[in-house]
Amino acid sequence: MSALLDAPWYARSVVDGRTSERVAFEEDVLALADDVWRVARRLGRDVTEAEDLVQETYARAIRAWHSYESGTNLRAWLLRILHNLAIDQARKRQRSPEPEPLEEGDYYLYNRLEASGADAIDRLIDQLSQGPLLAALGALPVIFKEVVVLVDLGDFSYQEAADVLEVPIGTVMSRLHRGRRALKKALADGSVPA
Amino acid sequence: MSTHIASCAEAETRLQSYVDRVLTPAEVAQIEEHLLLCPPCARCYQLERDIRAQLKRVCDEPCPESLKVRLRNLCAECDCADAD
Numbered sequence: 001m002s003a004l005l006d007a008p009w010y011a012r013s014v015v016d017g018r019t020s021e022r023v024a025f026e027e028d029v030l031a032l033a034d035d036v037w038r039v040a041r042r043l044g045r046d047v048t049e050a051e052d053l054v055q056e057t058y059a060r061a062i063r064a065w066h067s068y069e070s071g072t073n074l075r076a077w078l079l080r081i082l083h084n085l086a087i088d089q090a091r092k093r094q095r096s097p098e099p100e101p102l103e104e105g106d107y108y109l110y111n112r113l114e115a116s117g118a119d120a121i122d123r124l125i126d127q128l129s130q131g132p133l134l135a136a137l138g139a140l141p142v143i144f145k146e147v148v149v150l151v152d153l154g155d156f157s158y159q160e161a162a163d164v165l166e167v168p169i170g171t172v173m174s175r176l177h178r179g180r181r182a183l184k185k186a187l188a189d190g191s192v193p194a
Numbered sequence: 195m196s197t198h199i200a201s202c203a204e205a206e207t208r209l210q211s212y213v214d215r216v217l218t219p220a221e222v223a224q225i226e227e228h229l230l231l232c233p234p235c236a237r238c239y240q241l242e243r244d245i246r247a248q249l250k251r252v253c254d255e256p257c258p259e260s261l262k263v264r265l266r267n268l269c270a271e272c273d274c275a276d277a278d
């Protein structure tokens with residue numbers, strides 16, 4: 001206490017050895033914890049894995065905080081760290097490349113449901129609860145899942161998602177559309193008798 | 195005012211962009227005209243929106259408080275700071 005009061009003027013912006021700039025950075029990244037958590041929760045296989053991903057993301061962010069350019073998109077910067085961790089993890093876990101979702105028309109789900117009777121659609125809407133939907137999302141290959149999570153859950157623009165994933169916008173769009181199709185296929189497979 | 199959407203197949207290719215609101219005003223007008231006249235396409239559009247809304251709802255889970263505390267400690271303890 002008194003040490004702080006006695007401190008010379010130029011040291012007053014330092015808290016526990018951290019500059020006010022650094023403290024402000026910490027506050028800004030901590031304020032994004034819910035956003036980071038929502039993405040990590042979908043990329044990790046369970047709560048423990050999601051927690052590890054978030055902690056490692058923050059540990060890396062703090063170590064690299066000088067490389068963050070003030071005024072640029074902090075959420076995209078932070079999620080890029082998470083993305084790199086998740087991709088590394090997926091690579092280690094799986095030696096062979098993940099199977100890509102089948103190409104099916106966007107109306108695939110609708111047509112399947114139509115074929116199996118009118119109330120199948122209403123039934124699906126009712127069933128779009130936690131279990132089947134999260135299982136379908138969880139089963140997507142990670143590169144498709146990421147885009148769906150960023151755009152459909154995080155309301156990221158194509159450009160912001162492209163910044164996180166470090167791919168062109170066209171790649172974001174094609175992965176997004178294919179990811180959504182795969183999601184609909186998984187829902188149809190799960191809720192409609194084949 | 196030349197182009198109408200000629201087929202449901204054409205509507206299908208635009209539906210995703212319509213949902214994501216990245217179409218031009220003219221393209222929006224075209225697809226909305228089609229959706230108005232074509233119940234199956236309108237139903238598909240509704241389904242797209244329902245899936246997305248539900249996805250958001252079930253995934254709307256805040257970061258656990260215990261994890262937030264750990265993150266705060268982790269930030270405060272990191273002594274790699276301020277190495278200008």
Ligand SMILES: [Zn+2]
Pocket residue numbers: 201202205228232234235236
């Ligand atoms: Zn149509």
